[in-house]
Amino acid sequence: MERVLSSQQLDCVCVVLVRARNPNNIGAVARAMHDFGFRHLRVVNDYPVPFETARSAVDASAILAGAATFDSVAEAIADCTLVVGTTAVGERTLQHPLHPLPEAATKIVDELAPEDGSGRVAILFGSEKTGLSNEELSHCNWLLTIPMQQHEDVRHPSLNLGQAVAVCLYELVRQTGLSVAASDFVAAKAGEVERLTTLLHEVLQKTGYTRHHPANSDESQVRRMALRMGVASIDVPVWMGVLRQVLWKVRDSDTGKD
Amino acid sequence: MERVLSSQQLDCVCVVLVRARNPNNIGAVARAMHDFGFRHLRVVNDYPVPFETARSAVDASAILAGAATFDSVAEAIADCTLVVGTTAVGERTLQHPLHPLPEAATKIVDELAPEDGSGRVAILFGSEKTGLSNEELSHCNWLLTIPMQQHEDVRHPSLNLGQAVAVCLYELVRQTGLSVAASDFVAAKAGEVERLTTLLHEVLQKTGYTRHHPANSDESQVRRMALRMGVASIDVPVWMGVLRQVLWKVRDSDTGKD
Numbered sequence: 240m241e242r243v244l245s246s247q248q249l250d251c252v253c254v255v256l257v258r259a260r261n262p263n264n265i266g267a268v269a270r271a272m273h274d275f276g277f278r279h280l281r282v283v284n285d286y287p288v289p290f291e292t293a294r295s296a297v298d299a300s301a302i303l304a305g306a307a308t309f310d311s312v313a314e315a316i317a318d319c320t321l322v323v324g325t326t327a328v329g330e331r332t333l334q335h336p337l338h339p340l341p342e343a344a345t346k347i348v349d350e351l352a353p354e355d356g357s358g359r360v361a362i363l364f365g366s367e368k369t370g371l372s373n374e375e376l377s378h379c380n381w382l383l384t385i386p387m388q389q390h391e392d393v394r395h396p397s398l399n400l401g402q403a404v405a406v407c408l409y410e411l412v413r414q415t416g417l418s419v420a421a422s423d424f425v426a427a428k429a430g431e432v433e434r435l436t437t438l439l440h441e442v443l444q445k446t447g448y449t450r451h452h453p454a455n456s457d458e459s460q461v462r463r464m465a466l467r468m469g470v471a472s473i474d475v476p477v478w479m480g481v482l483r484q485v486l487w488k489v490r491d492s493d494t495g496k497d
Numbered sequence: 498m499e500r501v502l503s504s505q506q507l508d509c510v511c512v513v514l515v516r517a518r519n520p521n522n523i524g525a526v527a528r529a530m531h532d533f534g535f536r537h538l539r540v541v542n543d544y545p546v547p548f549e550t551a552r553s554a555v556d557a558s559a560i561l562a563g564a565a566t567f568d569s570v571a572e573a574i575a576d577c578t579l580v581v582g583t584t585a586v587g588e589r590t591l592q593h594p595l596h597p598l599p600e601a602a603t604k605i606v607d608e609l610a611p612e613d614g615s616g617r618v619a620i621l622f623g624s625e626k627t628g629l630s631n632e633e634l635s636h637c638n639w640l641l642t643i644p645m646q647q648h649e650d651v652r653h654p655s656l657n658l659g660q661a662v663a664v665c666l667y668e669l670v671r672q673t674g675l676s677v678a679a680s681d682f683v684a685a686k687a688g689e690v691e692r693l694t695t696l697l698h699e700v701l702q703k704t705g706y707t708r709h710h711p712a713n714s715d716e717s718q719v720r721r722m723a724l725r726m727g728v729a730s731i732d733v734p735v736w737m738g739v740l741r742q743v744l745w746k747v748r749d750s751d752t753g754k755d
Binding site: 263267270271273274275276334336340341385386387388397398399401402403405406409410412413426469471473 | 521525528529531532533534592594598599643644645646655656657659660661663664667668670671684727729731732
């Protein structure tokens with residue numbers, strides 16, 4: 240199911256914003272594209288102010304600077320082999336095939352798969368208030384919807400534009416295999432856990448716990464408990480120090496009593 | 498891999514916002530929760546203004562109205578069996594196990610799986626500017642990160658809070674099986690396509706296409722072409738009408754010539 244695409248293949252996806260009205264949303268779309276590794280933003284707008292505002296923001300990205308503007312959907316998608324419209328479903332009667340996101344992303348990845356780079360996919364997002372019009376939808380091969388819970392209160396789904404784009408791009412990237420920065424967390428090795436177990440067992444004996452709770456003090460039981468802690472390698476010396484301190488204090492108080 | 502949870506089980510997820518500063522982001526978080534079917538929002542804030550502003554917005558949801566506020570992370574997560582911190586990774590040295598989102602969501606779903614409803618999961622999101630502090634992270638069992646492309650320009654990943662929450666909740670819901678509103682699109686039945694094929698073939702003959710392009714006019718070829726159109730059931734009568742009109746016009750012009 241999962242398939243690794245080259246960055247060159249993923250680069251054949253265009254995000255097309257149609258009549259986006261809120262510059263903050265346009266900026267959020269560009270940031271999601273940057274984070275997920277997409278570069279091609281196309282803007283269809285009869286009213287240029289929102290895009291110009293977004294482009295002139297201090298934190299505007301290279302993606303906004305390089306975005307192409309078009310007067311019509313037809314021009315914006317002319318070089319694409321697959322045109323996907325996004326919709327929140329809702330009260331409208333849809334006359335296109337509709338695919339929920341995970342399946343829709345698979346179909347998009349299929350389109351991008353030929354290694355000759357012949358596949359080029361446009362994903363259209365409509366205006367915040369009305370979505371894509373029927374005329375705009377008529378340019379689409381099929382529609383994508385982000386699966387939502389059906390609520391009794393019939394409030395319309397209300398993800399904003401930046402959220403909808405982020406979810407769609409995440410799903411595309413998820414299906415094509417992403418590398419992630421590794422954590423510095425390293426689990427303790429068995430030998431480290433064993434040294435901890437030995438010391439813990441000694442603490443149980445010296446504090447009298449073993450005597451009062453023999454059923455909990457079996458060495459295997461102590462080992463299992465230490466393993467279940469899932470202790471990090473770097474924390475082992477700290478825990479060893481804590482236990483040694485306990486042992487030192489216990490011996491000290493024993494000496495005091497004697 | 499995919500596992501269906503009851504809405505009661507999904508209801509055991511709490512989204513915890515720690516020091517969120519932007520009321521618009523808090524509102525966007527609430528909307529994503531509503532769309533994906535989550536209800537429990539908890540807010541940890543020394544500075545109450547952003548949350549109060551979000552709660553008093555005209556389009557504020559039931560989720561914001563029902564959100565619980567806490568003075569500390571410890572209080573906000575006290576009843577949870579699993580506490581997951583979110584991080585954009587970055588320059589910080591992480592001393593927790595780190596799981597990329599798809600895998601992290603699987604672990605969360607595992608925690609929610611017991612049917613006695615004993616699992617309760619908190620997902621913590623930090624402030625827009627600084628994320629979760631080391632003290633806040635220390636309350637977490639492990640960390641979740643949304644996989645991002647590594648860029649050479651070393652700009653930090655920049656999904657906003659509303660986008661990050663939407664992507665995480667989408668992934669949780671994706672893994673637990675979501676029903677989606679069906680499209681009204683119904684593909685044409687084979688019999689409908691066959692009637693269309695017959696009529697199309699007649700058009701090819703009557704217009705002289707068959708005579709000029711015999712290699713393209715074989716009836717099987719015409720049928721395959723009609724099937725590849727992927728025509729919708731409701732469009733069949735329209736196409737039939739178009740073709741009949743062509744035939745009528747062609748006959749008419751033939752009559753005119755005779």
